[in-house]
Amino acid sequence: MDELAVKLLKRAEALKAQRQMHESVWRECYDYTYPLRGAGLSGEVLNAQSAKHKVAKLLDGTATDSARMLASALMSGMTPANAQWLNLSSESLPDDAKAWLSDCATLVWENIHAANFDAEGYEANLDVVCAGWLVLYIDENREEGGYSFQQWPLAQCCVASTRNDGIVDTLFRRYQLTAEQAMREFGADRVHPKIRQAAQQKPDEAFEFIHAIYPRENYLSSGRLAKNLRFASYNLDVSHKHIVRESGYHEFPCCVPRWMKIPGGAYGIGPVYDALPDCKELNQTKRMEKAAQDLAISGMWIAEDDGVLNPRTVKVGPRRIIIANSTDSMKPLLTGADFNVAFTAEERLQASIRKIMMADQLQPQDGPAMTATEVHVRVALIRQLLGPVYGRFQAEYLQPLVARCFGLALRAGVFRPAPESLQHANFHVRYISPLARAQQLEDVTAIERLGANVANLASINQEVVDLVDTDEATRVVADALGVPAKVIRTTEAVSDLRQQRQQAQQQAQQQAMMMEAGTQAAGAAGNITGEALAQKLMGEG
Template structure:
């Protein structure tokens, strides 16, 4: 039995909705001025036809619109580039990574997870998530397992959905993660009937589904996802195995808000909702974003651009001053018009008094400020046809310093949990091979390999290179200096930082075997060379007497520590 009644779940949802009323006003301004095609954030639309896609007159300057799109696309490519594998699995205990077969298994696991994510709609929904982060500072991404009732025979992978922020509500745990998730769905009676079994739907909804007059009536259906507490003495469930929905640690309910009717129930093995934040202040549930920082300038530049249009209209088509008795009818300013006047000398245009140069200068300053808030200067390439290696390093360093904290938060809030959940789903589906013997209970860790993560690792790689190069230079005068460097470990660490495939680096056992084989071959070659040298010497002296003489010389040389004399 659930620890919450339907009424309690709805009360918790309404409390979450009430607690964010203030920030919703900020989100609505951002929607109007930065994402104009998302519609009014908190207006209720019965369908798509209710949105006027042509009505964008809140936007008179599109600097913020373009800057937000550029930043969201850039951060998408820098963290989770769709064309590169942007993570790898490893054992938390680094020594276990050197166990025979461990690295190959980790490489296989990483590739299986990556291909599962690539086969899903993660790239499209992830792009929507990055847009929300750039604009609203907070987003909600949900990962669903396509298996029906735990049946993985016809499994179709996983699917993702970026929930519109206007529909998503959540409670945070002590670490800032999602403890409970609520989604407000506005569904018609027909949609409700198509989603749930008819016997669970109230009679009023069934009647509306059959009535033509009620087709457009929408109802609030709240999805509630929450952690189900364990009963006293109950064992923690093993989420690596398939289990009935009602025994899973995460439970969900679809509840009709109007009368608290439970329309559907089920369970998850892990929390499916993730709530990344762009940046977050301590103690705050909601994140803040570049759009929030630039919002005052965005409002100002749009107001000035609107005012400038009005002033330009007056300058182009100014008001006319005419003496009262100098015209016989209203002036007609259309092409080819004929106007009868007493005299044109007293007909003058009203001066506009506008200083357009000052206006343009102020707007340009505001545009630069907005672009700086969205890091546009760092994202844009030079106008020159080529960028030097030094310039590229400086640009990467800037990106690392500016977006590094955000990338770390996004990886912690969403991509780490997504990879862990995907791994568990694949385990239950039987798609993950058994780990090497003795590593069944070893803890896995995730390393991120996106371009931004690689840039953050470049300092360590450069440090390794500088130390090794310096040691080699000093070795010319002080050969013992090379004893300070563990070249094997330096090479392994460099390969790890460069995210080189694990299969190209031999484990310690194989390295030792190769070195023993090489040493043995060198010893055999040395012995063969000595035998060859002895044969040539015998041939050169010739005859038994020469052999006896050579043997005597060799014995003398061994006693005196020098070679034979010829």
């Protein structure tokens, strides 16, 4: 029995106990949106068959549709596949270093979306909308190259933080492997003898493992051995309390953002939690409406036992003859149901759910095409709605994602050699996603308004144009719009271009002056010749 394995198992159990108080809430949020994604929470085992019964109990799909729409909006707003959403830059670096960083950012972005990020990222965003947090594991694809992304089920993960800012840097994941998979993953010499025996006799027998990732107290920043890296990684066999792999990471390999943190803990809750009371009420209202609909369709009857008609055995239906003593022996009975009340309540609850989950603003608006002003106002509204969420996601999701991917690519030697000016320089990640770009549109709008006002004032006083640095204004607009750095000329290139243009203008002016001087000289010579001819003729006369 390994002493370190026992210590890690105890910590895993302690983290699981801290998480159990929240599991019932997350499971309930999944039950009203995507029941199958909540499998494993509170010990509930779900498969496609058992989840089907839960889906059948959902009588209204407003919450599910709103969750899907918000997850899609987060995915397309933060990490779109059709537009570069990240850049690397620094204010103090020269243009050649900025160009190198821009090329590196483009390469990282291309490789992220060339991998399976778009598929795993969308499912991860569904988790953050429903449960309020997600776990996305990032590593190198050791077989085919490039990146590999895995969305780990929340029921398997327990997280914690040792940082002052509360960002998650500790994760324990409990998962299962068959004996054959364990042999292939860890090697026959690392697994327990019972697993080797099971691989020969029962290869499909499942065994439970724990993957523990946490920061080391002592590490080497330039270390190459896995045991010296900043984050420790241990895979251990739970049943036999045996460590099957010891490794490490340069960066924390998981992104664990929270929609809204639960006070005093490392977990979060999502917008479905806020809409949960309306979801329950809407489902109950639909259930009562279904019951009233059954009565409205089939009807309700009152019958009298008149000696011929037996109300206990009579059955109402098409092509049935009911024998009674009188036509008054059986009459339809008014139910007293009012469907207008149900419809009004449903519309109110559905609108409330869409508003809480921002689906009423994120979905395309019906009606005629919007004007440019309407589009600008709607973008500003969406920015206000998602701005606070985007701020947290930038620190807890995008920053670790880019840092991890950049580190993997740098150590793999994918980038071209860096310029000397970048040695020992600091640079930061800039996000140019649609949400980040929307937050920067205020600068673009302000510059455009300033340009229009300066143009009007220039008609009165031309010197007012000197107040505006047009080169810097153009660069600010280009950065806000996400223009690639290679499109904008460097300061040296602009200086050389203007110097060449100035020299060409000077040469043109010199040629024009020389031509004008030659013309004047030719005219003067013609006048002298004319005067001499006139004097000669007068002398002859």
